[in-house]
Amino acid sequence: xxVISQKPSRDICQRGTSLTIQCQVxxxxxxxxxxxxxxxxxxxxxxxxNQGSEATYESGFVIDKFPISRPNLxxxxxxxxxxxxxxxSIYLCSVEEGMDRNTEAFFGQGTRLTVV
Amino acid sequence: LAKTTQxxxxxxxxxxxxxxxxxxxxxxxxxxxxxxxxxxSQGPRFIIQGYKTKVTNExxxxxxxxxxxxxTLSLPRVSLSDTAVYYCLVGDITxxxxxxxxxxxxxxxxx
Numbered sequence: 681x682x683v684i685s686q687k688p689s690r691d692i693c694q695r696g697t698s699l700t701i702q703c704q705v706x707x708x709x710x711x712x713x714x715x716x717x718x719x720x721x722x723x724x725x726x727x728x729x730n731q732g733s734e735a736t737y738e739s740g741f742v743i744d745k746f747p748i749s750r751p752n753l754x755x756x757x758x759x760x761x762x763x764x765x766x767x768x769s770i771y772l773c774s775v776e777e778g779m780d781r782n783t784e785a786f787f788g789q790g791t792r793l794t795v796v
Numbered sequence: 797l798a799k800t801t802q803x804x805x806x807x808x809x810x811x812x813x814x815x816x817x818x819x820x821x822x823x824x825x826x827x828x829x830x831x832x833x834x835x836x837s838q839g840p841r842f843i844i845q846g847y848k849t850k851v852t853n854e855x856x857x858x859x860x861x862x863x864x865x866x867x868t869l870s871l872p873r874v875s876l877s878d879t880a881v882y883y884c885l886v887g888d889i890t891x892x893x894x895x896x897x898x899x900x901x902x903x904x905x906x907x
Contacts, residue, residue: 684839713895722883723840723897772839774895783889785832787839 682707682775686788693763693795700759701791703773708753713774714746717790723772729756763795800884805902814871816901818884821865826888829860829867834881834900843882844869845889871903879905 683706693699703712711730715723726746727735735748749757760767770790776783801819808814820829828847832840844851846858846867857870871878881900 715897722881722899725894725896728894774839776895782830782842782845783828784830784842784845785840785895787841790837790839792837 681784682709682777682786684773684775684786684788686773686791688791689789690792691794693793695764695795697763698759698761699763699793700757701771701773703756703758703788705754705775707777709775709777710753711776712750712756713776713785714748714756714758715772715774715787717770717772719769726758726771760793763793765795768793768795800886800898802882802884802898802901804899805904807904807906808874809906810875811873814874814878814903814905816869816871816882816884816903817866818869819866820884820886823864823886824888827864827886828889829858829864830885830887830889830895831856831858831869832883832885832897834883840883840897874903874905876905876907879903 685704687702713728714726717723725738726741727737729735729748729750731750731753745761747759770792772790773788774785776785830845831843833843834840844856844858846860848860851858859868881902883897883900
């Protein structure tokens with residue numbers, strides 16, 4: 681099973697600044713996914729990051745606000761730009777793998793962001 | 797992607813069997829049903845996946861009727877540590893499956 685490491689695990693940031701979250705996977709994967717989970721809510725998919733091409737964003741999310749890099753098959757970054765308190769959430773990185781005839785999504789522990 | 801409907805929350809007691817039902821009336825022919833568990837301050841974790849009839853692993857069972865318009869996750873003899881949010885997802889797992897989460901069911905297990 682894939683092991684995913686995210687950095688930082690948490691941060692408190694000033695409004696108007698930007699934070700870059702790193703996601704490292706212990707195996708090569710084609711697609712990586714970024715989610716946001718607001719307090720007490722379910723996960724919302726932000727974008728899908730493919731190596732060698734631009735990320736594909738879900739409705740309501742734009743590249744200027746959440747630029748994503750995917751320089752190789754084991755690493756991705758998500759930047760939360762020009763932050764406001766509404767961006768306070770947990771951000772999670774995910775990959776999918778076929779395991780024992782199932783297709784599973786594996787998640788990092790998340791980055792807890794607080795914007796003040 | 798098929799929309800799913802689950803109860804918002806459920807309560808249970810230690811040692812009981814818990815059944816969480818998910819409705820997915822517009823499930824497509826190629827769609828699979830997958831359940832995830834999420835503890836506070838952790839990312840979701842895969843529990844079980846199935847296409848039809850019954851699937852069982854060391855953690856849970858998944859019951860899927862013939863029309864596949866619903867599914868039931870069964871957790872045998874729950875303990876306090878099973879208190880978590882359980883998500884039902886439906887989608888085509890081939891060719892890059894975007895895992896889209898619904899609201900989930902908050903299960904509270906009491907002593």
